Amino acid sequence: MPKPLFDQVDKVAYEGPETDNSFAYRHYDPDREVLGKAMKDHLRFAVCYWHNFVFLGQDMFGGDTFQRPWAGREGMDVARAKAAAAFELCTKLDAPYFTFHDRDIAPEGDSLAETNGFVDEIVALFATEMQRTGVKLLWGTANLFSHPRYAAGAATNPDPDVFAYAGAQVKKAMDVTYQLGGENYVLWGGREGYDTLLNTDLRRETEQLGRFMQLVVDHKHKIGFEGTLLIEPKPMEPTKHQYDSDAASVHAFLRKFGLEREIALNIEVNHATLAGKSFVHELAYAVANDLLGSVDVNRGDPQNGWDTDQFPNSAEELTLAFVEILRGGGLGAGGCNFDAKLRRQSIDPHDLLHAHIGGVDTLARGLVQAVRLIEEGAVDRFREERYARWTEPLGRDILAGKKSLEDLAAWVLETNLEPTPVSGRQEMLENLVNRVV
């Protein structure tokens, strides 16, 4: 039995908003019924492997800072120690799910065969731990961005050998995700983009990416994986421009290759803001186009423009997010994956507990407040009334394709039509939101 990493805590439990215990949930009450469903089944939150067990606090100006038993060490012993810590963190947080990249869980060997062997060993350990603890896999994914072979992209690489290698890696990552009962499989195209158009054939690279996605879809059906395939949009970083920029660009890509019924979206907060959009916009776009699969929850910092991947702490932002998610019928087989990392000075392992506790409580508050806003009904009623005239004959006929521009021109001239402006009432609606947050 390895020594516990979080030795000050046995279990984080719900103690209510008044508790002074910083290792307790104040809002996340897993079995509390919300809209006829347990809170834990709305949130389906996940602990990610990479930020918690791989990242050690380095930034572009300095090396590792975190106090971890594996700092400065590598190899399979370290991989086993990280797996033990991962299941310790999940069980202590009562997290129903975890997520990982293939290269988070085991080191690269001298050949793909050796690397796959390392992956298999840790996957077998995961299977035992999942059985023992009841923690489940929300999604798996492949890291197609860290190794130097992917510097010019994976599927979009000018060299088909790299495409082949990426294909082999994704096949393995999908196979083990399926083996572990993963509920989704995520594709984030970290280096599928360009740093300069001077060396980039954009048309060709897009075709390559489309072919790659089709191969992923084919493999899913071949192995009988029933989980959802998800693309995670992000506009840049590490590339200057990433093809999967935002929900709308991924939608256009999916339609171009006829994949819009095969692949959904994993929307990440800080990727949305990096794209100059809001999280709630990206969710609304996904919901409006039946593409919402799952979410990566985190936040950026309003003062800098990059992907800081901080733990979410704005209940207001998450309230509006949950309004969209609930409008779309909830997250289904998706969940809320904490794609978030500690700050460089938060060096104690227990900071991982504080970070997740705050994040989970913020999600819980967002959910409850969204339900309050929906149940109060005034915002939805206002929205509905705003469009009510589209259910009258003129609106209905326009949408049904029964009116040409000539018909409309004749109607306007005949009736001397002059539309009456009405207020959009933005401030009043904002006041309604402020009543619940």
Ligand code: XUL
């Ligand atoms: C990177 C990012 C990834 C994906 C999975 O910004 O969000 O960790 O979530 O590859």
Ligand code: CO
């Ligand atoms: Co992410």
